[in-house]
Amino acid sequence: SYVLTQPPSVSVSPGQTARIPCSGDALPTQYAYWFQQKPGQAPVLLMYKDSERPSGIPERFSGSSSGTTVTLTISAVQAEDEADYYCQSADSSGTNWVFGGGTKLTVL
Amino acid sequence: EVQLVESGGGLVQPGRSLRLSCSASGFTFGDYAMSWVRQAPGKGLEWIGLIRSKSDGVTTDYVASVKGRFTISRDDSKSIAYLHMSSLKTADTAVYYCSTGYYWGQGTLVTVSS
Numbered sequence: 001s002y003v004l005t006q007p008p009s010v011s012v013s014p015g016q017t018a019r020i021p022c023s024g025d026a027l028p029t030q031y032a033y034w035f036q037q038k039p040g041q042a043p044v045l046l047m048y049k050d051s052e053r054p055s056g057i058p059e060r061f062s063g064s065s066s067g068t069t070v071t072l073t074i075s076a077v078q079a080e081d082e083a084d085y086y087c088q089s090a091d092s093s094g095t096n097w098v099f100g101g102g103t104k105l106t107v108l
Numbered sequence: 109e110v111q112l113v114e115s116g117g118g119l120v121q122p123g124r125s126l127r128l129s130c131s132a133s134g135f136t137f138g139d140y141a142m143s144w145v146r147q148a149p150g151k152g153l154e155w156i157g158l159i160r161s162k163s164d165g166v167t168t169d170y171v172a173s174v175k176g177r178f179t180i181s182r183d184d185s186k187s188i189a190y191l192h193m194s195s196l197k198t199a200d201t202a203v204y205y206c207s208t209g210y211y212w213g214q215g216t217l218v219t220v221s222s
Contacts, residue, residue, distance in 0.1 A: 001172060035153070042212040042214050043212055045210050054210060096169065097171075099154065099155055102152040
């Protein structure tokens with residue numbers, strides 16, 4: 001089955017830049033989506049189609065794609081950004097969707 | 109205001125069935141594919157499946173682990189999506205979310221235990 005791979009954890013100090021990669025073989029042909037989830041809450045869509053930001057999402061969140069890796073970048077990290085982050089995409093058939101294992105962002 | 113409200117969760121014995129509902133309001137439900145996603149306690153998100161809109165043929169896809177046991181359906185006249193779960197296993201214990209991708213419900217907890 002298709003797998004998206006994320007690092008389990010990323011730590012940054014406030015004001016620094018956090019980068020969360022997500023790798024998968026089909027990412028060159030399938031869009032990626034990013035979600036933020038805080039404890040006890042439903043996920044929130046942060047990025048769609050690799051790098052498009054929904055309305056209401058701060059500009060410090062950005063997405064990029066290069067080959068088999070997509071990256072969520074959070075500039076000028078704030079304490080409130082501490083959360084779990086998940087990438088999502090589909091396999092090459094476009095019918096089987098998966099989430100990455102999630103990355104816990106810790107703001108030091 | 110857009111709302112997705114899941115209901116129907118609870119405690120169920122292994123091998124039994126359960127139907128979850130996702131009631132939508134505030135947007136044109138029939139225009140959207142609806143997905144179900146679950147999250148086991150302390151674990152990550154798992155995509156279960158989706159049902160496409162009428163314009164895309166109302167087709168469904170499922171993750172392998174639930175294929176043949178779970179069925180997603182929709183009633184556009186009532187703006188409700190359903191997740192029919194059968195032959196439930198303890199491993200199906202999770203919070204179940206419905207989502208359009210952009211909009212998410214708050215989830216309903218399903219506990220499978222004897």
